[in-house]
Amino acid sequence: MSNLIATDITKRFGGLLAVNKLSFELAEGEILGLIGPNGAGKTTVFNCLSGFLTPEEGSMYLGGNAIKGLQPYQICQMGMARTFQIVKPFPTISVFDNVMVGALAHGTSLQEAKSMSQDIIESVGLRKMRDLEAQGLPLPLRKRLEMARALATRPRVLLLDEVMAGLNPTEVDEMIDLINQINQDGVSVLLIEHVMRGVMALSQRMIVINYGEKIAEGVPAEIVKNPLVIEAYLGKEFLSAQG
Amino acid sequence: MKRYHIFLSLILLILVVLPLFLDNYILGIFVMVFFWAYVGQSWNVLTGYTGHISLGHALYIGVGAYTSTYLAQVFGLSPWFGMFAGGVVAAGIALFLGFLGFRFGLRGVYFVILTIAFAEITRLIVSHVEALGSFSGIFLDFEPSFWNFQFSGNLPYYYISLALMVGSLVAVYIIEQSKLGRFIVAIREDEEAAQALGVNTFKYNMLAIAISAFMTSIAGVFYANYIFYLHPNSMFGMSLSIELILRPIVGGLGTLFGPLIGSFLLTPLSEISRAYFAKGGLEGLHLVLYGIVAILVVLFMPKGIIVYVRRFLDPLMKDKK
Numbered sequence: 249m250s251n252l253i254a255t256d257i258t259k260r261f262g263g264l265l266a267v268n269k270l271s272f273e274l275a276e277g278e279i280l281g282l283i284g285p286n287g288a289g290k291t292t293v294f295n296c297l298s299g300f301l302t303p304e305e306g307s308m309y310l311g312g313n314a315i316k317g318l319q320p321y322q323i324c325q326m327g328m329a330r331t332f333q334i335v336k337p338f339p340t341i342s343v344f345d346n347v348m349v350g351a352l353a354h355g356t357s358l359q360e361a362k363s364m365s366q367d368i369i370e371s372v373g374l375r376k377m378r379d380l381e382a383q384g385l386p387l388p389l390r391k392r393l394e395m396a397r398a399l400a401t402r403p404r405v406l407l408l409d410e411v412m413a414g415l416n417p418t419e420v421d422e423m424i425d426l427i428n429q430i431n432q433d434g435v436s437v438l439l440i441e442h443v444m445r446g447v448m449a450l451s452q453r454m455i456v457i458n459y460g461e462k463i464a465e466g467v468p469a470e471i472v473k474n475p476l477v478i479e480a481y482l483g484k485e486f487l488s489a490q491g
Numbered sequence: 492m493k494r495y496h497i498f499l500s501l502i503l504l505i506l507v508v509l510p511l512f513l514d515n516y517i518l519g520i521f522v523m524v525f526f527w528a529y530v531g532q533s534w535n536v537l538t539g540y541t542g543h544i545s546l547g548h549a550l551y552i553g554v555g556a557y558t559s560t561y562l563a564q565v566f567g568l569s570p571w572f573g574m575f576a577g578g579v580v581a582a583g584i585a586l587f588l589g590f591l592g593f594r595f596g597l598r599g600v601y602f603v604i605l606t607i608a609f610a611e612i613t614r615l616i617v618s619h620v621e622a623l624g625s626f627s628g629i630f631l632d633f634e635p636s637f638w639n640f641q642f643s644g645n646l647p648y649y650y651i652s653l654a655l656m657v658g659s660l661v662a663v664y665i666i667e668q669s670k671l672g673r674f675i676v677a678i679r680e681d682e683e684a685a686q687a688l689g690v691n692t693f694k695y696n697m698l699a700i701a702i703s704a705f706m707t708s709i710a711g712v713f714y715a716n717y718i719f720y721l722h723p724n725s726m727f728g729m730s731l732s733i734e735l736i737l738r739p740i741v742g743g744l745g746t747l748f749g750p751l752i753g754s755f756l757l758t759p760l761s762e763i764s765r766a767y768f769a770k771g772g773l774e775g776l777h778l779v780l781y782g783i784v785a786i787l788v789v790l791f792m793p794k795g796i797i798v799y800v801r802r803f804l805d806p807l808m809k810d811k812k
Contacts (some may be wrong), residue, residue: 298687300686300687320689321688321690323690324687332683336684338676338677338680338681338684339680341676345673349673349685351675353688354689358762397684397688398688401689435494
């Protein structure tokens with residue numbers, strides 16, 4: 249069964265075709281990697297899915313409900329949460345209060361939200377930073393906070409936008425473990441990632457886009473051998489030099 | 492926390508018995524301290540907590556003052572009830588303003604301009620409506636009675652304004668602890684992130700501006716029945732809008748006690764220096780002094796005086812474990 253279905257979504261910015269007739273499905277319990285060179289339109293896809301942009305064409309369904317044209321908060325309340333590539337913590341309130349916002353926005357009582365936030369903070373490894381202002385956290389921990397807040401909304405689908413960018417190898421490994429853990433708890437994940445080690449380790453399937461169009465789809469082992477993908481990343485010359 | 496509760500109760504107790512020892516003039520200064528703390532707190536609900544800057548809050552003072560006074564003069568309605576009518580009108584206008592601002596994504600300076608425009612438009616309309624006294628304003632007849640919300644001497648005003656200030660403190664405390672409070676702070680910190688977490692930012696922005704306008708308009712009713720004269724320029728004017736934001740900024744924006752601390756510092760300074768300079772024939776110089784204090788605070792204590800007050804008080808108020 250598919251959790252998230254996007255069909256032929258198209259988004260233009262003036263004359264620029266940012267996303268062109270992109271279709272894909274995210275199955276229940278799946279981790280799907282979305283990769284592509286810089287400027288390929290990955291974040292635009294996320295913005296369309298999460299309601300920050302409305303695609304001109306196409307349709308999107310979350311658990312069978314149409315989500316095109318809905319406000320971001322409505323889509324979140326339907327069970328799809330996202331993180332931002334450029335992290336957006338609430339800077340002057342504590343880590344705990346950051347997570348509380350996500351928990352409270354979903355109809356829980358104050359008491360429930362508090363215990364839930366505490367659990368999530370511990371599960372992402374921010375226990376010691378609980379009472380610090382979010383602006384004091386270094387980047388790797390801010391990325392964790394970003395995930396913790398999204399998890400507090402109890403999503404069925406999680407959109408992760410480059411949560412491993414800027415992390416060192418050890419931190420990438422920790423993040424991989426964390427995402428696997430979240431996935432095993434029953435959350436489907438759509439993952440935008442440039443850190444190949446991370447996306448290869450996590451993704452059950454991958455789709456590759458370039459100039460807003462899907463150029464390949466399949467299991468990671470196939471994707472890395474696909475000539476179109478290699479061309480998109482390394483250029484035609486690389487292929488001809490090889491061949 | 493326990494010590495803080497005791498400390499605050501003690502201050503409240505002192506303020507309750509204080510009038511026994513004060514003359515009418517000093518009482519009047521305290522009335523203004525409480526009044527400006529209350530107005531500052533009302534403005535703080537919107538600007539301090541949601542981060543949307545309003546430079547037109549005089550609008551709601553004016554609406555409260557004019558509505559209750561009009562209802563009192565024409566229908567004989569007590570300002571005690573008129574304040575709710577004024578509050579509803581003010582909240583209605585605020586919701587319309589909020590709808591335009593929040594629905595169409597006017598942020599930052601554009602929202603500020605919207606708030607100024609609404610206040611100025613209302614000032615001009617009131618200036619041209621005969622029934623509201625047009626340019627010459629409205630004089631209130633002085634008929635002291637509880638029903639009329641008018642009293643001779645400052646003592647009743649002292650307790651009413653004290654009640655307003657304490658009431659606003661309790662209201663904002665409750666808001667801070669509630670979902671609403673947590674959501675509007677999230678909006679202030681990052682509106683997009685709040686949306687992405689499932690917060691209906693439009694709804695909570697609207698709630699905040701309506702509450703803020705309602706509270707501010709009650710101050711207008713008090714003001715009208717304290718100074719007995721309404722003039723469009725003074726009730727809706729830019730100078731009032733600016734006057735009322737200074738105390739929460741100096742005290743600490745978006746904090747529970749900021750407006751109060753700011754008022755306890757600035758109001759006596761303004762009142763006493765006004766009287767002092769006026770005696771020497773230097774009317775208006777107090778505003779210069781006032782401006783200098785505001786600039787110094789903004790330069791050297793951008794988060795407000797409350798940061799320093801807390802640095803001093805927190806260690807003293809720590810509970811023994």
